Structures are given as structure tokens and as C-alpha cells.
């Protein structure tokens with residue numbers, strides 16, 4: 001059984017959303033971040049960073065939301081959330097999977113906290129360049145790979161959704177993308193589960 005070490009209202013939501021998109025059985029193991037349960041010795045054995053999400057599936061132990069979503073997509077190929085190894089869309093899929101934690105997340109974090117590293121030095125470039133890169137890809141009702149939703153939409157999309165919520169995003173293509181993502185039933189279900197866990 002897939003076990004997700006989880007805390008509500010965190011980046012672990014990405015994996016919860018992914019699991020709901022897959023529609024596979026899983027269990028949640030809740031961690032109280034206020035109580036520092038993520039820093040307990042047994043949990044640090046699973047994730048030396050002491051963070052959620054962390055996933056255990058049989059002998060597999062995995063940390064980092066992007067790695068977890070990529071692994072889950074490949075573990076259940078029949079669910080169609082990642083292009084196959086030999087598919088023409090695979091390189092673009094990988095690019096977006098890495099672009100999310102490598103560029104989107106740090107650029108959005110800088111913007112939220114009102115600072116900017118020299119974009120020539122920053123691996124993520126600038127917030128404006130990140131927006132200008134995502135925009136055309138998700139314009140006109142598209143997901144990142146076109147018509148088909150994939151795991152990269154969870155990774156990029158969850159940061160975009162957070163950015164819209166925080167008032168950082170005004171690009172019409174991203175606002176439309178955000179709306180499409182929010183209408184997905186798996187996303188809505190994951191939101192319901194996550195908010196019940198907060199209550």
C-alpha cells in the first residue's frame with residue numbers, strides 16, 4: 001500500500017492531488033509540523049530533510065514532490081499521466097517536471113518575498129521570464145503538453161495556483177490555466193481531503 005507522509009496545507013498537497021488523479025489506493029500518515037514530528041529520528045531516516053511529502057511504497061522510499069509525482073506517473077503508466085519513454089512528448093514532459101522545482105518555485109518565492117537574484121546568476125532566471133515561458137504553453141485552453149493533462153501540470157500548476165492565490169500572477173494565459181486546473185475533479189477532491197485534515 002502506498003503511504004504518503006503528509007501535512008495539510010503544504011507542498012505535500014501535490015502528491016495528494018497526484019494520487020487522486022491516479023485513482024489508486026493510498027493511506028495518509030499525518031505529521032504535525034507544529035509539534036516538529038517531521039524532525040523525529042524515525043522520520044529523518046525516511047527523509048533527512050525532515051519534510052513532507054515523503055512516500056513509502058513497499059521497499060521504495062521517496063522524497064521531493066517532483067520526484068514522487070514522476071515516480072508515481074511511471075509506476076502507473078496505464079493512467080496516462082506521463083508520456084512513455086519513447087513518446088515524442090517525453091522530453092518536453094521531463095523539461096516541465098524539472099522546470100517546476102528548478103525555476104518556477106524559486107522565482108515565485110523571490111517574487112513573494114520581494115527580492116531578486118541577478119537573473120544571469122540565478123538558475124531560475126527571473127519571475128517575468130518564468131511567466132513568459134509558461135504562458136504560451138498553457139494558452140488557449142492547453143495543458144503543458146497540449147490537450148493531455150500530465151504530472152507536470154501538477155508540479156507547475158500547483159505553484160501557479162499558489163501564485164494566483166497570493167496575487168502574484170496577472171498573465172491571462174496563466175489565469176485561464178489556473179481556472180482549468182481548479183475545475184478538475186481530482187483537484188477538488190484533494191482540496192476537500194486536505195481542508196478536512198486542517199479542521
Ligand SMILES: N[C@@H](CCC(=O)N[C@@H](CS)C(=O)NCC(=O)O)C(=O)O
Nearest residue numbers: 010011038050051052053064065066
Ligand atoms: N523540495 C521539497 C520541499 C518540501 C517542503 O518544503 N515541505 C515543507 C512543507 S511545505 C515542510 O515539510 N516543512 C517542514 C520543515 O521544514 O520543518 C518538495 O518539493 O517536496
